[in-house]
Amino acid sequence: MLQIKQITRYDFPRYPPCGQYVCPPSTTGGKVRDVVALLALAALLDACDERPLGGVPVPPKYVSEVDARQIINQVFIDRDITLDSSQIVSIPMGAHDTLTLNVDGFNDSLQVGYEYVYWDDQLQFTPPVCATLDSLNLASTPHILTVDAEPDKAGAEMHLQKVVEDFLDSLAEQGVI
Amino acid sequence: METGAVKSVALCLTHACNLRCRYCYAGVKDGRSMKPDTALRTLDFLSAQSAGPCAVTFFGGEPLLQLDLIKEVVALGKAQYSGKFVFRMATNGTLLTPDVLEYLRASGVYFSLSLDGSPDQQNFNRMDATGKGSYERVDAAIDGTLAFNPYTVAVSVVTPETVEFLAGGVKHLFGRGFRYIVQTLNYSADWRSEDIRRLKRQYRDLAGYYYDSLKAGKKIYYSPFDSRIQTWAQKPIERGELCDLANSQIAIAASGRIYPCVQFVAEDDDAARENAIGDVGSGFDHVKRNWFIEQNRHDVESCAGCALHGRCATFCGCVNWRTTGHLNQIPPLICEHERLLMPIVDRLANKLWKSKVDLFKRKFYDKSYAVSSYIEDCLIRKVE
Numbered sequence: 001m002l003q004i005k006q007i008t009r010y011d012f013p014r015y016p017p018c019g020q021y022v023c024p025p026s027t028t029g030g031k032v033r034d035v036v037a038l039l040a041l042a043a044l045l046d047a048c049d050e051r052p053l054g055g056v057p058v059p060p061k062y063v064s065e066v067d068a069r070q071i072i073n074q075v076f077i078d079r080d081i082t083l084d085s086s087q088i089v090s091i092p093m094g095a096h097d098t099l100t101l102n103v104d105g106f107n108d109s110l111q112v113g114y115e116y117v118y119w120d121d122q123l124q125f126t127p128p129v130c131a132t133l134d135s136l137n138l139a140s141t142p143h144i145l146t147v148d149a150e151p152d153k154a155g156a157e158m159h160l161q162k163v164v165e166d167f168l169d170s171l172a173e174q175g176v177i
Numbered sequence: 178m179e180t181g182a183v184k185s186v187a188l189c190l191t192h193a194c195n196l197r198c199r200y201c202y203a204g205v206k207d208g209r210s211m212k213p214d215t216a217l218r219t220l221d222f223l224s225a226q227s228a229g230p231c232a233v234t235f236f237g238g239e240p241l242l243q244l245d246l247i248k249e250v251v252a253l254g255k256a257q258y259s260g261k262f263v264f265r266m267a268t269n270g271t272l273l274t275p276d277v278l279e280y281l282r283a284s285g286v287y288f289s290l291s292l293d294g295s296p297d298q299q300n301f302n303r304m305d306a307t308g309k310g311s312y313e314r315v316d317a318a319i320d321g322t323l324a325f326n327p328y329t330v331a332v333s334v335v336t337p338e339t340v341e342f343l344a345g346g347v348k349h350l351f352g353r354g355f356r357y358i359v360q361t362l363n364y365s366a367d368w369r370s371e372d373i374r375r376l377k378r379q380y381r382d383l384a385g386y387y388y389d390s391l392k393a394g395k396k397i398y399y400s401p402f403d404s405r406i407q408t409w410a411q412k413p414i415e416r417g418e419l420c421d422l423a424n425s426q427i428a429i430a431a432s433g434r435i436y437p438c439v440q441f442v443a444e445d446d447d448a449a450r451e452n453a454i455g456d457v458g459s460g461f462d463h464v465k466r467n468w469f470i471e472q473n474r475h476d477v478e479s480c481a482g483c484a485l486h487g488r489c490a491t492f493c494g495c496v497n498w499r500t501t502g503h504l505n506q507i508p509p510l511i512c513e514h515e516r517l518l519m520p521i522v523d524r525l526a527n528k529l530w531k532s533k534v535d536l537f538k539r540k541f542y543d544k545s546y547a548v549s550s551y552i553e554d555c556l557i558r559k560v561e
Contacts, residue, residue, distance in 0.1 A: 002368060002509035007516065010484035013523040015530035016542070018411050023543040 068116050075164040081107055110177055111141035117148050182227030187428040187439035191238040196269050198303045200334055200363040204444030210243055211431040216250050219429055222457040224258050234265040241272040251284050271311055273318035282325045289330040294346020298339045323354045330357040337372040343379035351397055359400040364500050368510050377517045384525040391536045405522040410541040413487030416474055420493040423454055423469035433457040437469045438495040472504040489515035
């Protein structure tokens, strides 16, 4: 038979009653630090977009500007084309305008050169300028190859070599070089 | 009599249900459902009660049988009463298809899932009209539900017939991925002394499981334990906190009648209507409303001087009314239950404290725990 019974004596629990204990900093503070660290990690993961998880995430790696220029220069050298570095070149833009560009390598006699468009070159080598240079390659001088800096990936250096070789092959076919 | 703002409403959309649970207090299952204009008048009525926010919980019967009406109410609530209403739902989970879950997710309608525990428990008490148990159908929706909201509450009811499965059922639900279990006894059932002894054994078993879980850093909430530890470590229960029927908490039947709590709606027939405290069309019957509020605030005479005052759950006027017919007269089962449970819970908490279990300290003594724990969970999910 179930009953209602008042409890007249009940031992106080030994865990602290309200107001008698506050989580010490070593516990709460430690968790806050953990949370901050996890927040930073989450932000890093976000920055890496769809990179697979596992291990410590690292920023994307790029072929350095110096390395890229060495690779490109070597392809020109292999074709016996010597380049002067950092040359000023005038590019015709339309019927009356010209655009003056500072390119990474240029052979004045052949009117052939290249520009490796790194981050700080993008103000000068805008997409319209690059498009104009591409069209000039086929029609008239000068012949300037523009190569975009790209994130490193397997075979990136080979890819860079091939782009330059294709460019020089096309000029050879046209009898420019 | 001073009345407060209505903050929480159980909106009974329909008397229809696809289950026939043995312990259901909602009365005969028939096709009566709320008409759209009643639902819309309800929002008007609630909006006029106060400027503050109000949680509307879709209830039934099974509210998902009225999914179109839910969509209409939610759309109107958001369009015309910006920020006023938060929509929630109590569902049996059998109609939670991927499409329904997607709608609920997109609309921000969070819900609790009525799920007793293991297949044995669930199928014994919660079956369909043909007598077939509902576990399999609910289980099929659990993964999608927890993906939608990892904090979804499983609401479990224990009866004398299923008490032997209690500990196993709770472990089953936690193992299934739930982190929040709100569990109550079927107070209307015929509990005998031997059932109470079996209940005690089950709680003791679960106390060991709870200890091991917290020690392992597993964040679980089990209402019989957590709510009682809170009354010592955080704050004693006061009248009106656990149950504020007819005042800040009300229920609205499919007919539009207003009741003190969802437990008074029943079949919304002539007998039930005696307890109605108004109608969404004409507003509150203030005399009747005030009577309920006043009665619910009276001290329970049989509890005067009890050492567990402020710690035990005798303050639910709705349960008192349903079991004894009086708002401030408790059933013996509640008293027996509290007397057996409180020492088990306190011994468990003593042990957690003595063992310096970090999660125990954070959970019950760190005021920022809810927020810091949530952020932690989000980050862990992201890393995983």
